[in-house]
Amino acid sequence: MKDIQLRTVSVTRYVTPLREGGSMPAIAEADDGFLYVLKFRGAGQGARSLIAELIGGEIARILGLRVPELVFANLDEAFGRTEPDEEIQDLLKASVGLNMALHYLSGAITFDPTVTTVDSKLASQIVWLDCLLTNMDRTCRNTNMLSWHKELWLIDHGASLYFHHSWQNWEEQAKRPFVLIKDHVLLPWASELEEVDAAFRSILTPDHFQAIVSLIPDAWLEGENVFETKEQHRQAYSKFLEIRLSNSGIFLKEAQHAREIFI
Known part of the structure; x- marks a missing residue:
């Protein structure tokens, strides 16, 4: 069995929130130049939701089902300080460190x-x-x-x-x-x-x-x-x-x- 590995990217730009449910994911750009749907550790059910995302997504991939690439997304402490929306700024502050992100499927x-x-x-x-x-x-x-x-x-x-x-x-x-x-x-x-x-x-x-x-x-x-x-x-x-x-x-x-x- 091949090792299962996930890339780690650093978030460079907060593009737009996806105001769906209580978790408030967002479209964000990373240092590899790609867009991702970013799931925040500081939102909703917190890290448990990210763990479920990781386990569920990778099991699905092993079984041959199509899942966007999952990556660890690092959020720097300085990121989001200029964000005008207080709710989003609080979310970013609570999510410093590793989060989970899925490759954004443009046009899906x-x-x-x-x-x-x-x-x-x-x-x-x-x-x-x-x-x-x-x-x-x-x-x-x-x-x-x-x-x-x-x-x-x-x-x-x-x-x-x-x-x-x-x-x-x-x-x-x-x-x-x-x-x-x-x-x-x-x-x-x-x-x-x-x-x-x-x-x-x-x-x-x-x-x-x-x-x-x-x-x-x-x-x-x-x-x-x-x-x-x-x-x-x-x-x-x-x-x-x-x-x-x-x-x-x-x-x-x-x-x-x-x-x-x-x-």
């Missing part, structure tokens, strides 16, 4: 299920992924998918892995069905879930999970008193995913049941 449009159809295999792959990640945020109201160059791209996995907002009985939570899958925008087309389950279980390994969680910066793991060390904290994410993968039949049945009711 929000996926609309009433306009664009998705084949059953791809729909099943995305539904399965979101069951694994317990991603509650891929609904008709907010699909978190983009159409770019006639291909479907997945964005914004920050609402995934919601168990980590309390860490209560997390090992048991790993075995639970994902009941919110009933609201998934692609569920009606996900008719190949069993085939996808077999295929994806043969791809994902504990080594993949270990490689991904090893990327989580120490600064993103601060303020959590459940674990004695940051390494224990990382290993808990990996263990959660291992348990969930080995019990995929549970969330698979839930998705199939929800689909039967929907149809």
Whole structure:
């Protein structure tokens, strides 16, 4: 297995806010000359959202799904001092250091299920992924998918892995069905879930999970008193995913049941 590596860029210019939800991401330019959608550590759910973004995005990539390149985005302490908007200035101050950013897909449009159809295999792959990640945020109201160059791209996995907002009985939570899958925008087309389950279980390994969680910066793991060390904290994410993968039949049945009711 190849090592999973993320580039680190430095943010050089705040372009414009994307006032969506409570996290207030922004389009920003980095020192490599590219534009990114910047997710701030000091916003909304903070570092936990960035961890979910990192884990969800890189698992999706391993499974062959299209995800914009993820990078660590460094925000200098001096950045944003001239920003006239006080709310944005406070956000920038609270986000000094490493943040998460996705390569900006210029010209991409929000996926609309009433306009664009998705084949059953791809729909099943995305539904399965979101069951694994317990991603509650891929609904008709907010699909978190983009159409770019006639291909479907997945964005914004920050609402995934919601168990980590309390860490209560997390090992048991790993075995639970994902009941919110009933609201998934692609569920009606996900008719190949069993085939996808077999295929994806043969791809994902504990080594993949270990490689991904090893990327989580120490600064993103601060303020959590459940674990004695940051390494224990990382290993808990990996263990959660291992348990969930080995019990995929549970969330698979839930998705199939929800689909039967929907149809």
